Amino acid sequence: MAHCVVPAAEEILDKEYPVLDKGFVRLVDYFGGDQRIVQSARVSYGEGTKSVSQDGALIDYLLRHQHTSPFEQVVMTFHVKMPIFVARQWVRHRTGRMNEVSGRYSIMKEEFYVPAEDKVAPQSKDNKQGRCNEAFDKETADKIIAQLEAGQKESYENYSELLDSGLAREIARINLPLSLYTEFYWEMDLHNLFHFLKLRLDSHAQYEIRVYAEVILEMCRKVAPMATESFINHMNEGVNFSGEEMDALRKVLAGEPNPLEGKKLDRFNEKIKTGVQL
Numbered sequence: 007m008a009h010c011v012v013p014a015a016e017e018i019l020d021k022e023y024p025v026l027d028k029g030f031v032r033l034v035d036y037f038g039g040d041q042r043i044v045q046s047a048r049v050s051y052g053e054g055t056k057s058v059s060q061d062g063a064l065i066d067y068l069l070r071h072q073h074t075s076p077f078e079q080v081v082m083t084f085h086v087k088m089p090i091f092v093a094r095q096w097v098r099h100r101t102g103r104m105n106e107v108s109g110r111y112s113i114m115k116e117e118f119y120v121p122a123e124d125k126v127a128p129q130s131k132d133n134k135q136g137r138c139n140e141a142f143d144k145e146t147a148d149k150i151i152a153q154l155e156a157g158q159k160e161s162y163e164n165y166s167e168l169l170d171s172g173l174a175r176e177i178a179r180i181n182l183p184l185s186l187y188t189e190f191y192w193e194m195d196l197h198n199l200f201h202f203l204k205l206r207l208d209s210h211a212q213y214e215i216r217v218y219a220e221v222i223l224e225m226c227r228k229v230a231p232m233a234t235e236s237f238i239n240h241m242n243e244g245v246n247f248s249g250e251e252m253d254a255l256r257k258v259l260a261g262e263p264n265p266l267e268g269k270k271l272d273r274f275n276e277k278i279k280t281g282v283q284l
């Protein structure tokens with residue numbers, strides 16, 4: 007079969023999906039879909055496309071058993087606009103290919119991320135990397151937001167003054183904060199995109215990148231719905247148990263005490279409460 011056209015994906019091409027206060031994700035292009043995964047998996051047998059249910063079962067089997075290369079045959083290109091601190095986390099995913107706006111070439115726009123009131127929360131006591139689920143009271147949050155905005159305004163005024171004085175753009179920008187918005191084109195194959203989504207949809211990922219991952223997940227659903235369902239089932243909502251945890255699970259299922267109870271293996275106790283219905 008020739009070029010893969012997926013009608014649901016065609017419909018969202020080029021549309022901007024807003025994220026955070028000023029960011030967005032736009033699907034610029036896609037290459038392949040569920041059918042491409044099926045074709046490339048079956049090429050070794052010389053068999054063509056079968057029924058939809060057989061295709062779905064094949065995709066599910068491949069994903070579950072980590073036969074990953076057919077998923078690499080599907081590629082998606084996004085245009086993403088996000089604060090620099092989100093971009094810093096994003097670019098750690100090395101298998102993407104990207105082109106970012108250049109602060110050496112262009113004047114950076116006065117666009118900063120300002121968190122919504124309900125996202126302005128104290129440092130978490132049990133997660134060194136995160137914030138509490140509960141936000142500050144409105145008065146405190148408003149004060150913090152005003153302080154953040156004042157800092158952003160001042161830094162942009164300094165930037166503009168330095169540019170006006172004739173300083174090169176590449177050096178005038180160096181004091182701009184991490185809340186400044188940047189944008190890039192980003193291309194990723196579906197196998198690595200699922201890995202990105204697994205990590206960035208997780209509740210331990212920072213809220214500000216998680217919301218981008220949520221939009222990208224919906225875009226994957228348009229391009230490759232069967233593969234995305236399998237991803238959600240096996241990778242995103244499925245859990246792995248270590249040997250020690252399997253042993254504990256057998257004991258718990260047999261009505262014996264949980265040998266890991268009280269031990270600081272937090273994820274196991276979390277898993278058996280939320281991931282597995284005992």
Ligand SMILES: Cc1cc2nc3c(=O)[nH]c(=O)nc-3n(C[C@H](O)[C@H](O)[C@H](O)COP(=O)(O)OP(=O)(O)OC[C@H]3O[C@@H](n4cnc5c(N)ncnc54)[C@H](O)[C@@H]3O)c2cc1C
Binds near residue numbers: 101102198205212
């Ligand atoms: C919640 C969370 C917190 C984090 N906290 C921190 C932190 O505090 N500090 C920090 O520095 N990072 C942090 N990270 C980033 C993290 O360590 C990874 O760099 C990031 O998640 C990208 O994952 P990856 O390397 O698997 O993905 P990718 O770079 O997309 O790579 C995908 C896979 O390809 C392979 N691969 C790609 N490139 C190479 C290579 N050059 N050599 C070998 N194998 C390669 C690996 O198997 C890898 O798993 C955090 C990530 C998350 C999700």
